[in-house]
Amino acid sequence: MHTEIYESDPFSAQKAGLLATLDTAYRFERNDELFINAGGKRVKVRVIHVRVEITGAAMRRELLVLKL
Numbered sequence: 001m002h003t004e005i006y007e008s009d010p011f012s013a014q015k016a017g018l019l020a021t022l023d024t025a026y027r028f029e030r031n032d033e034l035f036i037n038a039g040g041k042r043v044k045v046r047v048i049h050v051r052v053e054i055t056g057a058a059m060r061r062e063l064l065v066l067k068l
């Protein structure tokens with residue numbers, strides 16, 4: 001499933017910036033902790049919200065994460 005990972009504003013839980021996109025069958029859940037390696041940087045984040053959108057036969061997912 002197409003997955004987009006967004007950094008969340010810590011005070012309003014709104015999308016702040018796209019951190020990564022990937023296609024995976026992994027089932028993300030709230031409080032999962034991830035390490036994202038991009039651009040020579042390693043960031044540890046925690047999932048605070050998972051949103052799944054179904055359009056016709058396609059599914060996509062958005063994760064809101066907080067940096068730790």
